[in-house]
Amino acid sequence: MAQPERAAIVTGASSGIGLAIARMLGQEGFAVTMAARRAEKLEGAVAGLAAEGFDVHGVAANVAEESEIHKVVGAHRERYERLDVLVNNAGVGIGASLADIQTKRLDMQLDINLRSIVLFYRECLPLLQAAGAEHSNALVVNTSSISGKRAEAWLSVYSASKHGVVGWTEAMNKELGPQGIKSTALCPAFVDTPMTDFVKEQVRAEDMIRPEDIAEAVRFMLRVSPACVVPEMMFVRPGDAL
Numbered sequence: 016m017a018q019p020e021r022a023a024i025v026t027g028a029s030s031g032i033g034l035a036i037a038r039m040l041g042q043e044g045f046a047v048t049m050a051a052r053r054a055e056k057l058e059g060a061v062a063g064l065a066a067e068g069f070d071v072h073g074v075a076a077n078v079a080e081e082s083e084i085h086k087v088v089g090a091h092r093e094r095y096e097r098l099d100v101l102v103n104n105a106g107v108g109i110g111a112s113l114a115d116i117q118t119k120r121l122d123m124q125l126d127i128n129l130r131s132i133v134l135f136y137r138e139c140l141p142l143l144q145a146a147g148a149e150h151s152n153a154l155v156v157n158t159s160s161i162s163g164k165r166a167e168a169w170l171s172v173y174s175a176s177k178h179g180v181v182g183w184t185e186a187m188n189k190e191l192g193p194q195g196i197k198s199t200a201l202c203p204a205f206v207d208t209p210m211t212d213f214v215k216e217q218v219r220a221e222d223m224i225r226p227e228d229i230a231e232a233v234r235f236m237l238r239v240s241p242a243c244v245v246p247e248m249m250f251v252r253p254g255d256a257l
């Protein structure tokens with residue numbers, strides 16, 4: 016297969032924010048490896064974007080497992096041989112008050128929301144460095160949350176993991192920025208995705224941020240010059256208390 020001009024990996028690409036970003040990247044001419052946990056759901060998302068004419072392929076993987084991260088990056092490297100944009104978006108949130116925090120769920124949130132991002136960076140580093148050396152504008156987008164800026168009771172573990180994503184993004188900008196690899200943390204309030212189904216009786220879906228709004232912000236990130244870094248982007252709804 017001929018090497019595409021630009022290529023991306025998007026995790027959590029089977030629905031919501033990740034799917035919207037994968038579609039936007041397809042529109043921008045990127046070949047995209049889409050990764051998510053459940054194979055059947057991912058296949059549907061990949062088939063949908065392929066039917067829209069985009070060069071996409073799917074790799075079903077649980078990003079909580081290091082070997083599965085190797086699988087995603089290896090499959091991407093074999094197929095596209097380059098990586099210009101990495102979107103670390105897979106995430107889960109499980110609410111619990113302190114006394115009720117289950118160790119298994121604590122580990123799961125830290126592994127998926129934070130540890131996987133560290134491992135993806137490390138595994139993708141040579142490809143990102145090659146893109147940075149070529150055009151000084153390699154980009155890594157890390158989906159944090161508004162909870163990564165303002166912590167919430169009951170969502171304490173989720174909030175801590177998402178604060179970790181913001182801190183990690185800052186560190187990567189300092190470490191990799193000089194190599195032409197920029198990092199951005201996305202910090203949205205409620206977005207209308209399956210993740211927020213639990214709250215839709217209290218907050219109407221139409222009053223939430225749309226996944227496409229987030230994708231537009233990432234499109235903007237593709238346009239800015241190599242001299243400009245946007246380290247984090249916060250998305251709130253009118254009236255949201257900060």
Ligand SMILES: NC(=O)c1ccc[n+]([C@@H]2O[C@H](COP(=O)([O-])OP(=O)(O)OC[C@H]3O[C@@H](n4cnc5c(N)ncnc54)[C@H](OP(=O)(O)O)[C@@H]3O)[C@@H](O)[C@H]2O)c1
Binds near residue numbers: 053
């Ligand atoms: N929706 C919001 O209000 C909101 C606000 C702030 C931040 N976020 C963040 O946005 C990101 C995307 O969430 P979303 O709202 O778009 O929800 P979503 O539609 O439920 O998407 C979550 C995606 O992550 C994947 N995923 C979950 N666990 C995974 C695992 N262990 N390995 C691989 N993939 C996994 C899911 O695949 P499966 O369905 O197969 O598990 C799905 O593709 C998350 O990091 C979330 O924390 C969401």
